[in-house]
Amino acid sequence: MTTVESPNAPKHFIAQIIDADIASGKWGAPGDQSVVRTRFPPEPNGYLHIGHAKSICLNYGLAELHGGKFFLRFDDTNPVKEEIEYVEAIKRDIKWLGADWDGASGAGLRWASNYFQQLYDWAVELIEKGLAYVCELSGEEVRATRGTPTVPGKASPYRDRPVAESLDLFARMKAGEFADGSKTLRAKIDMASPNFNMRDPVMYRVLHAHHHNTGDAWCVYPMYDWAHGLEDSIEGITHSLCTLEFEDHRPLYNWFIEAINKDRGPGSKWGKTIHHPQQIEFAKLRLTHIMLGKRRLVELVRDKHVRGWDDPRMSTISAFRRRGYTAEAIRSFCDAVGVTKFDSVIDFGRLEEALRDDLNKRAPRRMAVLKPVKLVIENWADGGDAERTEWMEAVNNPEDASAGTRKVPFTRELYIDADDFMVDAPKKFFRLAPGREVRLRYGYWVTCTGYETDEKSGEVTLIRCTYDPQTRGGESPPADAEGHVRKVKGTIHWVSAAHAARAEVRLFDRLWTVEEPDRKPKDAPADWHFTQTMNPDSLEVIADAMVEPALGEDARDAGAQWADGIARFQFERIGYFCVDPDTDASAGKLVFNRTATLKDTWAKVAGKG
C-alpha cells in the first residue's frame, strides 16, 4: 500500500500519539519506529463494508509508515454467530485493499481462538486473586440487578463465595457440566460504577457450541471485553485502534490487564507482567446514502432486496469491487477523510470524486451507445463506395500518451445515443438537431437533414445526415476564401451499426433515497422499516446497448492492465464502466457495470430548465 502522506502533511491525532510514543521510547528504544504494531480484528459474521476499509487503511497504513507490523486477527469468540464462509471473503477483501498481513509490513494471520487456553489460565488467576467469581444468576436476574444510571446495581449473592468454589465451578463450566446460560464467570469490580461496563462484567458464558477452530474442546467462551485486550497483549499490539463506542470500555480494557499484572513481577509466583497496549478510539466512517448496519446488510441479502453481498449497489467492499471501484481510490479516499473523534457524515460524492480521479488517469476510453438510434449518412457515396468501411484512429487515453491509439470502423450507418438528438433543441443544446452540425468523435462532421419518428410513440427512429468529407478524423475543415474556419459546438460519440457488439449494461443508482438510511426518523410511523426508503430505481438494465467492436476482445484481455484483473473503461462522455463477472466473452455475452457517471454539466443546465 502506498502512503500518500508527505513528511510535512498534517498528522491526525493518532499519528501524533504514535510519534510521541516513539520519541519517548514508550514501547522500545527511543526513536525506534519499528515497534509500532497494529491489527485489524474482524468478527467473521458478515462481509466487510466500506466503513471497515477506513480502519484497515488506518491500521495497516500506520504499521507500514513506521516499518512496524500489522496483524489480521479473526475475533472468533462467539461460535453461534460466526461462519467460516465469511473468513475467505474477508481475507479476499483485505488483500484486495492492499493490506497484506503476510507482506513486508505484515505479522501474519491470527485467531482469537488460538488464545483460548491462555485466556482461561488468566481467568483462573483472577479467581485466585479474588478478582473474579462464578455467578449463578440467570440472564434475566443479572439484568434486573444491574441497576440504572442513577441507581447502583445489586451485588450478586455469589460475589463473595470462596475462591475454591469458583475455581471448581469454573473448571466444571469449561468441562461442560452446566447448561448454557446457567452460570457465568464475572469480574469483581464495582456494582456502583456509573460506567455499566464496570458493574461486574461477564468474562465467560457457558456455550455448548461447535467452534470452527477448536471444535468441541470448549464449553465456555470469552466475552469481548475480557478477550480483546488480552489478544492485543499477546500479540504485542502497541496501539489498539477502535471506534468511539468503545470509549466506555477502555477502563475495563485497562482493568483486566492491570488485574493480571497485579502482584506480578520479579520473583512473583504469577510470573512477569504482561504487555499493556494502548486503546485509542476514533470516529468510524459514515457516508451519506449508504447503509452500514451489519444486521441490516444481512437482511438485505437474506430477503433478496439485492442480488447478494457483492451486488454493486451494496456498501460492502466486495460490492464496490464488482462495481468497478479501485482499491487505490478507496485508499486515497480513506486517507483524505482524515481521522478524528468527531462523528461526521461524509458526502458520498467524495468517494465518487476519488474514484473519478483515479479512473480518469488510468481507464482506457471506448465508445458505447446506451440508447441506440440509427443515423444514416445520405451522401456517404460522395466519398467513394457507399458500402465502404473507413478505419479511424482514436486516442485510448488523452491523460496517458503511452496508452496509444486504436482503429474504429466508420460506415454509412451508425448508432448514436438518443440523448444526443433533440427535435426541438434549446439554444444551449450543443448536440445534434435538425439543421445543426456536430462532430462525430474521431469520425466526421455531420449535419442533420431530417429524421423519422414512430407514428404511435413519437420516438425518433432514424436520423438523416450529410457528412463533410473534409473533416476526416473529426478535424476542422479548411478555412474558406475569407479565412473563416467553420466551428462546431458539440462532439458526440457513435458506433458503426454493422460492426457494433451488443452488450448488457447495468446502470446503478444509489440504493437509498435518504441521506442516513440507517437512522430511524423521530417522527417515523409505527410500522417504519428501513427498507421503505430504498430507491426503486437503483438498477436499470439496458439489454441492448451497442459498443465498439474491440470491446468484445477487451472484455477478455484488458483486465491484465489492472492489479485486480478487472477490466475498466471510460465510455466516452458517459462514465466509467467495468466488465462484470457475468460476462462470457467467448459466448459473445458482454455485461458492463456502470461504476460512476462522468460529471455532467449539461444535465445540470437542462435540469434548471
Add this chain to the structure above:
RNA sequence: AGGGGAUUAGUGUAACGGUAGCACGACUGAUUCUGGUUCAGUUAGUACAGGUUCAAAUCCUGUAUCCCCUGCCA
C-alpha cells in the same frame, strides 16, 4: 436522569496562546475533438455567554446541541 465523548465555511479536515489555512462542493471565466480533464478566480467558518491574557479556535467557567453506554454480541 448518571457516566463517557464531540462541536472550525454547504461537507470534511488543519491551525497545539501569536496572520483562521487546505480539500471537496457551489458559482465565474479560460482551454479542450469527451458539456470529461486541466487552469484561473469567487463564495463561505471558530455553537452560545462570560472570564484570564498584550494576544484565545486554542486556557478557565457556565449554557446549548449531537453521539455512545443498562447483551451471557463484537
